[in-house]
Amino acid sequence: MRHDPERFVTFVLGAFALLYYFGVSAQIARVHRKLGRSPVMWGATALERAKVLAAFLWPLVVLAWAHSPQSFAGLPHFPRLENWPVRLLGVLLLSLGVALATIAYGELGEHWRIGVDPSQKSTIVRAGIYASIRHPVYSALWLMLLGFFLLAPNLLFALLWAGGSSVITAQADAEERHMTRLHGKAYRDYCLTSGKFFPLFF
Numbered sequence: 494m495r496h497d498p499e500r501f502v503t504f505v506l507g508a509f510a511l512l513y514y515f516g517v518s519a520q521i522a523r524v525h526r527k528l529g530r531s532p533v534m535w536g537a538t539a540l541e542r543a544k545v546l547a548a549f550l551w552p553l554v555v556l557a558w559a560h561s562p563q564s565f566a567g568l569p570h571f572p573r574l575e576n577w578p579v580r581l582l583g584v585l586l587l588s589l590g591v592a593l594a595t596i597a598y599g600e601l602g603e604h605w606r607i608g609v610d611p612s613q614k615s616t617i618v619r620a621g622i623y624a625s626i627r628h629p630v631y632s633a634l635w636l637m638l639l640g641f642f643l644l645a646p647n648l649l650f651a652l653l654w655a656g657g658s659s660v661i662t663a664q665a666d667a668e669e670r671h672m673t674r675l676h677g678k679a680y681r682d683y684c685l686t687s688g689k690f691f692p693l694f695f
Contacts, residue, residue, distance in 0.1 A: 499562060502580065502644050507559030509587045509637065510552040516591070517548070520598050520605060527603040534608030544664050545608040547657075554653055555641055565649060574646035583643030590636035596622055597629040605630075608664075609671050617676055617683055625692040627669070627683070631661045632690040665689060 524532040535542050558565055598605060600621040622629050638657045642650040669689075672680045687693065 498575070498577075498580070503559045503562055505584060505587070505644055506555050506641060509591070509641070510555040510559065512591060513552050513637065516594060516598070517607075521607075524603050524605055532606045534606050534610040534613070536608050536610070541608060541667075544660055544667075547660050548607055551638075551653065551657060554649065558645060558649065562645075565647065568647045568649050570647035571651075574643065579643050579646070583640040586636045586640035586643065590633040590640060592633075593622070593629055593636065594633035597633065601630075609667055611671060615672060615675060617672065617680060619683065623687075625687055627687050627689055628661075628665045629690075631665055635661055635690065661690075 521532055533545065535545055600623060601618055604616050604618055606615075626632060635658060638654040642654045644650075669680075669684070
């Protein structure tokens with residue numbers, strides 16, 4: 494495996510993309526059992542629905558690459574990043590992302606949602622990792638996208654990381670506006686003592 498970089502990369506990419514789908518599906522099922530309804534909030538506008546849909550579609554890009562990397566052989570790439578230390582850093586970031594998401598899912602419990610429903614009340618969760626990070630699930634996703642890029646440093650994964658970062662930031666901002674409308678000063682005070690994606694001051 495160590496002397497076959499493409500085989501290693503495609504295996505890890507495919508495994509982590511499938512693990513993401515499994516984790517999200519398991520969390521949806523778990524919350525659905527507790528609430529009696531889906532935690533996926535599609536929103537009222539096309540933009541809100543597109544952001545939620547992106548959460549389910551982006552791993553298809555990774556799976557397509559893992560299945561047939563030769564189909565993307567013509568893409569510009571970054572040869573200086575194609576070495577084992579960078580690949581192993583990518584695996585480390587993917588592993589950290591999965592661990593962080595798992596912890597965050599557990600601490601959010603039935604309060605976890607995909608998307609924002611303005612008509613729905615939301616609780617400020619401050620337990621565990623949420624005491625220092627407001628959006629650890631998005632932090633985990635950002636780490637995973639960066640990990641994918643380091644494993645396959647080409648234009649496709651650079652765009653996936655950049656585009657994913659933009660969607661993550663936009664969705665976090667939308668959720669914070671919603672929480673501020675609901676909780677006012679209590680949520681603003683929470684923001685003063687926690688970081689958005691990483692512990693203060695990020």
